[in-house]
Amino acid sequence: MFKNKVLLFLSVLFSIGLPITVQAMKPRPPLQLALSAVDLSEDKTQITLSATANTGNEGVELSLELPLGLLLLEGERTWAGPLNLGDTHTLVLIVQNDGTRTYTILAEAKVRLPNAGHFIQERPLVLNPSALDRSPLAPPIRQRSGGDSILEFRGN
């Protein structure tokens, strides 16, 4: 009964011609890659690569390249298979990381194209970045001017 009322309400909305909201989004690559790291202990770090399909892909190859000096303790560095629209596949690695050096890990995804060839995507991740890279932006000071709120950020 409630569902019918909701459907009727929506039908009325559309029939009276309320403006339809359309979001024209920026182009996406075939996969949305996310690469992150979490420290599990003083010398162990978990690396997670997630690949979410923005379009149906019949042949996907994922791989994580570890630099020299970063020892793999657990997990598989590669995977291959299909990914339907909206599906996600995740690779999880545990590496030895004492935090004394900066490492760059590279995730690569290859998507097989219908007419042969591959679309290649890369995503780097820096482990143990320097302190300068982590400094946050000072929040703005809020002021009023006329009817507007103004967020003042320090310049120069």
Added chain:
Amino acid sequence: MIEVSPNPVNLEVGGKPVQLLAILKNESGDTVPDATFVWESEDATLVSVDANGLATGLKVGVTRVTARSNTFSGSTTLGVVSPNKGASALTISGHAAYEDKVFGRTGFTGEIKNLAIPNAVIELVAIDGFVKIATGATNAFGDFKISGNNASRRGGLYLRVLSTVEPNHPVKLEIRNNPDDRAMHAFTSAGIDDSAADPFTQSSELLAKTKGIGGGFNILDALQKAATFVRDAGPCPEPNPDCNLPLLTAYWEPGGTRGTFFRTPENAIFICGGGDSEDCRAFDPDEYDDSVIIHEFGHFVLSRFSKDRSPGGLHSLIENDQDIRLSWSEGWANFFSSAVRNSPLYVDTSSGGVLISFNLEDYSTFPNSSLNTLARYTTSEIAVSGVLWDTLDPFEPATEIDPLTLSFKDIFQVVINFPAVSTTSTMESFWLSFQLTQSAKLGALQIVTQDRDMRFEHDTFEENETALIVNDATRQRHTLFQNHFAFDEDIIPFKVNKGVAYTVSTSHLTNGTDTHLSIKEQNGVWVKENDNHNNLIHTSCTNNFITGQSNCPRNGPTDLSSSASFTWNGENGATLNAHVKSSPVAPPSAGQFGSYDIRLTSP
């Protein structure tokens, strides 16, 4: 939460300190007794604060003092003023700029360039009472000169540059943080002590940094360039011959989580600011991605001056079976971005590299892929972008395979003429409008479109259809095309024998074709008919009200194909006709033209 008072507060240089008070409150709003606080001044050169919250003014300017207790914090704004009165005749001049991040095919290069902030509002604020005392604007080169009178207050001023184009400028743009709060961004100068002289003059160089709000002013600059580019491509139809656009609001903030898209009907662009959400990812802020920002502005332009019937939503570079309305809208936006920036490169950076990087000139992507074989048909946004870019091609002279070098103005005039030739907005509309506005160059456009397998032409069978041969391994390839959106109908004969079962089917549909197949006798008597082989009708497909995604079928090789099976039970053998035309119940995602294969089989 912690409340700090007074807030805001003025104190004088070298004057009486002000005792700040902090109160820790729990979730219910009750005061937590006996809380202890750590006090910190954001700029210890302007204000010092001791362990008990006693603040002393040291130098003219504005800063913040924060009180912390465990994980909670609260702050107050302190404006330090001169003990002497301000000047009655003030003139502050100078230059406002922002730090721009240079990018190339592989992402940001590391180079920072200082670029002028043109035509932005600049305000002179008296620190005593935090009162705006004068408003001006930067000129097209970022220079400004602003005058005021601060004699009724203690000396102390600062400048702030707002993220909005000044109201007298024909381009109407503003950058606000989000649609709920709608605060404007600004960056400020250091404090100015105008009590030192009267009249008082000073020159100030203002710079919005990449680590600060520089990205917001890059957005403002990129959008201004795009709007001016459009104004220069007129005239537009009356009553707006100057091609003026209404106010566009771009919503962006550092750490913002909504974007990146253009949204009707609000005339708003939402730009990812480096926050993490379903829309945006922390590694993909877009405030310095000019390709992306101007791409979204391209949608705004299409919505105002032409037509845009795209359903919007998620779309990917590697698709060539898109909704034909979406491939036009996105293809136009990619092209528009490149045209404004005078570069075939589209680069969407991410931390450490790129999310997408492609070249409209040769369809290469970074790293090391090519979309050349995939960028085909009117249902591929990359193919549409590439065709439009090839009609422009400002760098290269005309060649045999790339024979057009039009101006953006020429192309824009074709696009704004759409309403005169079409009820929708697709690459097909572009062809038909081009036919009217640039008829002498139609042959050259055909060379460009054929390179991307867009077939705006009659097929070789048109004048004299060749009979289908049963179980012929070679399929006949036809186009559905007529000038001026008239309907083409292919009438293809084939022989049948008594008592034999046959199937006539269309396949390998390209360029948004939706076929309708009728089998008829030579005298027109109906034998069999089929629109979609799966008998589904998609005429009313639309966007899902909740997800916003379109539920229209894709334009793949068989999604909208037709198939008619029958057994001929006539007295004798006969010659029948397969009538193929564009479906009268086609979904709005399909085109009017396109190409298909047709085949006759019998078991």
